[in-house]
Amino acid sequence: MSTIFIPKHIRPMHGRLAYNDCALFHDMTNVELDTLESCADQTKCNAGDYLFRQNAPSDHVYNVISGTVAIERVSNNGRRQVLGFLFPGDFLGITNSAHYDYAVRSLTKTELYKFNRKRLYTLADELPHLKTNIAEISSRIFNRILDQLYILGQKKAHERLCFLFMQLLERLPGARPDRVELYMTRQDMADYLGLTIETVSRSLAKLKADGLIAFPQLNVLQILDIAKVSELADT
Amino acid sequence: MSTIFIPKHIRPMHGRLAYNDCALFHDMTNVELDTLESCADQTKCNAGDYLFRQNAPSDHVYNVISGTVAIERVSNNGRRQVLGFLFPGDFLGITNSAHYDYAVRSLTKTELYKFNRKRLYTLADELPHLKTNIAEISSRIFNRILDQLYILGQKKAHERLCFLFMQLLERLPGARPDRVELYMTRQDMADYLGLTIETVSRSLAKLKADGLIAFPQLNVLQILDIAKVSELADT
């Protein structure tokens, strides 16, 4: 039944999450959702586990139920670029190539739905809403990458961090200006923003000294001056 | 007739251009090509002209026949990021949103095919090859953006330039190691690579002094040591 298929902690997002990717089920009838369920399986990961590695065959599309994951790309010489952080409701693995061009690493304990990619795509030919939704999700992912590209090309360290904060605030379920849980390490932030861990640390210290943010705990961020942070983050 | 529809200077690429986007017509029958032609129109631009601006309604998909264009994104504060350079055979304007998230500026005199986007997409529902090809093209565009993201996040100025050179060598029709025409200005390169024009100039001078490249003319590049350039460019 479709009411079982969509777990409680995702359901309430439907109305709220305009920016999140949780839209695969959007506008679909219960009958359609039942069909969709036939492609679905569930899986889980522990913190640090790789869901899949770079160049693995792209057999599945995943939907994060709970937890946080990082999309990474590692080059020949070992340098790592984090392409994004994904949260509950987000999709990953949507691709047209036969292999994933990136790896996915869990930052926390993570539960995911797992769809057979080919079956999902075949199904999309029959269910127009599903196809529209997949296109819509791809489009959002693409736009996020463009934002990140702009940030890496044009922004200073402290601006990049503000960009990350605003992204977390918008996309991380449960994040509020006075409490944003940072599930990633400083190194993950650095690799996402194209900086070193030291620069991240120093820039955080600067933003803190300037009264824009605070850290009630090491991994809990408080945004004190959201107007300024938002301005610095601006794309 | 489909033999008219695909102009001579594109036709020969079909077999060769594994990395170029000129694949919309791939595997299609003459009947299918005739149908495709019904969506097509032709247009041209002068150097410096904008084909369309950021946030314009995304009414058309374009295919470059001749010339070079730059995809750009400008932010609120005026900083510009070039998202890519496109050459004959390349597509642009493939999107799922109602508006373009970027502007397209001609670097040279440019001729393009122009497809009504909605009609093209409707047609894609009927012609399976066309739909596959559109997906294939989108996938390549996405991968190029990921490469660029990595470059901006991890590489030094001279490495970024080598990356650009290798891209031009692979994607610009007619480019050979001993002769790569640079249709873009130094400023365009800078905005593409997330650098300033001065840094571009200095890094070019350094690469020249090291004997990796030469400039027979200001806008003609010669790659003297392709092994090293390729190594520096490596993603």
Added chain:
DNA sequence: CGCTACATTGACAGCGTTCAAGGTAAGTGG
């Protein structure tokens, strides 16, 4: 020839990286 746009070069400052040391927090075992 002189105008204009584009490119190069120089001097200098500043931001970010690198290398190194020290600090903090959580978990383990005595």
Added chain:
DNA sequence: CCACTTACCTTGAACGCTGTCAATGTAGCG
């Protein structure tokens, strides 16, 4: 409960790359 370990984070100092500002050079064009 406390020392010890480990992983992560912060801070410091020096260096170097890149940005900024300014001047000069160069190619194309009327």
